[in-house]
Amino acid sequence: MSFESLLFWPVRTDLEPCAPGSRSVSVFYVLDETLVPSKMKYIPVKNVKGAVAVIREMKTRAFGQFLVVLNTFLLEIQNGPNHFKSSDQVRLMDHLKNVAHQLNNSRPTFPFAEVTGIVVGAAQKAAANGVDPRLAVTKTVHGFLAGIRARRLQRVQEIADAMKDGDSILTHCNVSGELAMAASLAAQAGKHVKFFATETRPYMQGAKLTTWELQQAKAHVTLVADNAIGSLMADRLVNKVIIGSDRSAANGDIANKIGSYQIAVLAREFGIPLIVLTQPSRGVASGAEMPIELRDADELLIFGSKKIFGTKVKGFYPGFDVVPHQLITKAIAINAGL
């Protein structure tokens, strides 16, 4: 893989020196995606409170959030209260459960509980077998991180394989590096592929992140407003749609950034295949059971310090759409190793 986007792995643990061979994490660093592309700044996170903050404030999003969740467990067993002696497993377990609870509730739409449950479960099993739970947490998290990285790289190749010479692909929001890396692989394979990116109001992930990393990958990308997707499809300027998903249901429904449902409906209307990058989950049976985060309307109504539409309006900001599986042409799934 010759090109790796910074957004592919936006959490780093290597920005501070540590003992050679050490697997402990006393601080990790999260790429502040709200500043990309104008600045590449990493936010230090030293505890679960900091982790919840970077997630809630959307300093990181999508896959980056799961990296934060996993690395937080490593932080908390390293930096946790001093009374975590090996004989104090009850308090350690209580602490881990509290960490999990805080992470699970950081953003309601995301299935963090599926990940925290694995880590806490491994710790509980270790404790029941007389093994230091901290060892189990460390092994589980590092194993998961290594596995997910390999699986994501594998999926990048699958996405590249799904791109054909001459494709003009519409994408929405940002899929954390995978689309740009796939674009680079497709180009290396001699495929000429163009991209249209929706700006993805109100956070502009498409305008800021996706156009930036596709440019980094030397791909041809054109930015459009969210309301232009109908024109693009009706005028046959795009022949394929590739989007990510923030959550999947057992029946194949997905939740993804707001705007995804209308893209899916329009794609179906105009006979354009919709490809979704998914991570299979059985946590919920269908999209109807996925809680949809309602974010502060000021994130839509205020830009900088200016009230965009004056003071006498209200706003409404659902963070995600559910896309029924019937609208999805192809899911490129990742086996997250859960």
Add this chain to the structure above:
Amino acid sequence: MQDYKPKSIVLFQGLFCADSLKKVKLAKGLHAFVTEGRPSLEAGRKTASVLIKKGITPTMISDNMAGFLFFKGLVKEVNIACQYADQTGALCDTGALILAVLARKHKVAIKLLAAEHRHRFLGDPKYILSFEGQRIAPKGTIGYVPMVEWVGVKYFKGVSL
């Protein structure tokens, strides 16, 4: 949705001429939602301003949120600004086609109201590269700003101008 009952939202999209919105009335229990209209936001601002003068408090949404409202069964009616219409369809501000497709799928009525006439089909790409005067997209980004789109007659029953 907790705060909105089914079929309680009347959606407005596009740059209406002032006279069009003067006739709009909102029954009790209904809410006026307005799409912001990127890249200029002119449509969102003007529509909001006219509705406020009529004593209606509009709720703003971004152009990508209408689908959510339809999916949840919240939309009663869609008002779309239309520059021209005939028996084959209507020339509307960009974004109308999304609403027309959604409305047909979810069996929601569309009303076409007269738009402010504009004679540009493509907007300056630079407007999508910035938001409220601040550069958003990285340097070298290409933009594409279609200003109008054709909505075929199959998406609405009749024309009400």
